[in-house]
Amino acid sequence: xxxxxxxxxxxxxxxxxxxxxxxxxxxxxxxxxxxxxxxDDYHASRVxxxxxxxxKIRMLQQFQNDVEIVIAINAGDIExxxxxxxxxxxxxxxxxxxxxxxxxxGLYVGSVVLTRYCGxxxxxxxxxxxxxxxxxxxxxxxxxxxxxDIAKVxxxxxxxxxxxxxxxxxxxxxxxxxxxxxxxxxxLSQLYHEHKRGITAGYAKFETFPxxxxxxxxxxxxxxxxxxxxxxxxxxxxxxxxxxxxKTAVNYNRxxxxxxxxxxxxxQIQGSCPYQSPTDMGVNMAGFCIMDxxxxxxxxxxxxxxxxxxxxxxRVRGKCDDEVIRKLELVMKQAGVTSDIFPAVSAARLKxxxxxxxxxxxxxxxxxxxxxxxxxxxxxxSALLLxxxxxxxxxxxxxDLISAQVLEPICDLKTQYLLHKxxxxxTDEVLLAxxxxxxxxxxxxxxxxxxxxxxxxxAHFSVILSEEDESLLKRLGIHVTMExxxxxxxxxxx
Numbered sequence: 001x002x003x004x005x006x007x008x009x010x011x012x013x014x015x016x017x018x019x020x021x022x023x024x025x026x027x028x029x030x031x032x033x034x035x036x037x038x039x040d041d042y043h044a045s046r047v048x049x050x051x052x053x054x055x056k057i058r059m060l061q062q063f064q065n066d067v068e069i070v071i072a073i074n075a076g077d078i079e080x081x082x083x084x085x086x087x088x089x090x091x092x093x094x095x096x097x098x099x100x101x102x103x104x105x106g107l108y109v110g111s112v113v114l115t116r117y118c119g120x121x122x123x124x125x126x127x128x129x130x131x132x133x134x135x136x137x138x139x140x141x142x143x144x145x146x147x148x149d150i151a152k153v154x155x156x157x158x159x160x161x162x163x164x165x166x167x168x169x170x171x172x173x174x175x176x177x178x179x180x181x182x183x184x185x186x187x188l189s190q191l192y193h194e195h196k197r198g199i200t201a202g203y204a205k206f207e208t209f210p211x212x213x214x215x216x217x218x219x220x221x222x223x224x225x226x227x228x229x230x231x232x233x234x235x236x237x238x239x240x241x242x243x244x245x246x247k248t249a250v251n252y253n254r255x256x257x258x259x260x261x262x263x264x265x266x267x268q269i270q271g272s273c274p275y276q277s278p279t280d281m282g283v284n285m286a287g288f289c290i291m292d293x294x295x296x297x298x299x300x301x302x303x304x305x306x307x308x309x310x311x312x313x314x315r316v317r318g319k320c321d322d323e324v325i326r327k328l329e330l331v332m333k334q335a336g337v338t339s340d341i342f343p344a345v346s347a348a349r350l351k352x353x354x355x356x357x358x359x360x361x362x363x364x365x366x367x368x369x370x371x372x373x374x375x376x377x378x379x380x381x382s383a384l385l386l387x388x389x390x391x392x393x394x395x396x397x398x399x400d401l402i403s404a405q406v407l408e409p410i411c412d413l414k415t416q417y418l419l420h421k422x423x424x425x426x427t428d429e430v431l432l433a434x435x436x437x438x439x440x441x442x443x444x445x446x447x448x449x450x451x452x453x454x455x456x457x458x459a460h461f462s463v464i465l466s467e468e469d470e471s472l473l474k475r476l477g478i479h480v481t482m483e484x485x486x487x488x489x490x491x492x493x494x
Contacts, residue, residue: 002456005295006050014285016062026202031187034175035207047223047300068110068169072176072186075114075123094177111136115182138163147261154268159192205281210235212249213287219300222335226307229327241277249279312484344460352462360384360461381469382430392450401444402433427472463487
């Protein structure tokens with residue numbers, strides 16, 4: 001069973017209370033910029049074992065009658081058909097996905113705002129689509145000199161030319177499908193328009209990482225640096241917080257760099273800035289809900305290692321440059337991370353060396369280490385998956401879960417009719433075959449029933465897996481890393 005290092009229930013209670021206090025501090029209306037993943041924060045769940053991926057949305061459900069969600073999307077991202085790497089869907093489709101999710105959880109989505117809108121054809125098409133679906137939409141425009149030209153920004157030719165988003169709740173959450181969507185600018189625009197209408201409103205920021213109350217080089221904060229290595233984010237001591245209060249707090253470079261500008265904008269809009277530091281702007285209480293620091297440190301170090309292997313594989317695939325790798329190597333050094341912390345790495349390498357073929361190893365949630373090798377009919381991922389299910393079900397290695405009567409016709413179908421050169425079954429094909437055999441084989445049925453127990457397992461492979469295998473293992477909740485090399489020496493690997 002996975003060790004728990006984070007008190008999720010305490011987090012829900014503490015976080016919601018803190019946000020309620022912030023709403024009260026601003027006279028009853030708060031624009032809350034949500035950074036990171038609002039619904040499926042798997043990074044947080046990996047580095048803070050016990051944190052639930054939907055914790056933020058569950059916290060917002062406690063404000064069900066008081067919260068309104070505004071989703072921001074950059075019109076330029078629509079024009080470029082920008083996609084979410086983890087889901088493989090465009091940002092505009094993700095906006096619709098998020099609206100469905102929020103609505104299914106009883107949360108009110110008030111509108112969608114297109115930021116940096118300048119008449120892009122694809123953006124106009126999306127606006128028309130939103131109107132057809134009955135979703136209110138607004139336009140915000142590029143502002144010359146934003147954010148440094150304060151006089152221009154805080155004027156009718158700057159924030160004033162944006163559409164005013166009509167909101168009706170005391171807590172307005174501004175979220176987005178990805179970074180660079182203009183969440184902060186949306187909040188500032190709303191503060192400007194609210195002030196002109198004589199409405200008192202405030203602004204705060206909800207970023208889970210870095211955790212301001214932990215040390216700068218704490219593994220949890222270093223794991224955040226690893227996660228954002230491609231964005232050039234750097235954790236740093238908040239100098240404004242240190243000067244104002246004489247206390248150290250951790251923030252990241254972009255918030256620290258923009259704070260003087262934000263402070264000046266607040267002064268122009270409202271007469272004074274309510275904050276002394278960028279840390280003051282945050283409402284994150286996650287650091288106070290860590291119940292076992294050692295568990296979170298261990299998990300964070302594993303996350304750093306996973307990020308490193310993922311980047312190395314992405315470099316081979318042409319999706320990552322050397323600078324990202326160098327930054328990750330520096331983070332690993334600061335955190336004291338090497339591949340030795342993950343026994344599956346050496347186990348997979350040894351199995352591949354002794355068998356002369358690709359292999360894998362998996363560290364089960366209960367701490368047992370399982371290996372899998374390539375065979376005539378099974379690839380390394382498929383073999384490892386079956387071996388892990390056997391181990392979890394207490395089934396001996398000598399028993400076959402998939403009968404030859406089922407396995408051989410599938411392999412024949414792949415090579416004879418579907419014209420695959422490789423007869424070996426992918427993991428999805430193995431699970432289908434296992435399901436068929438489970439109808440008559442009690443041990444196959446027992447193995448299949450163990451699938452949910454793979455959640456939180458960690459696997460490493462001696463070669464880059466196919467996209468099908470990698471995707472399925474991740475859907476089962478298995479954390480996957482791979483050596484940055486292909487099984488065969490060729491240029492095309494789809």
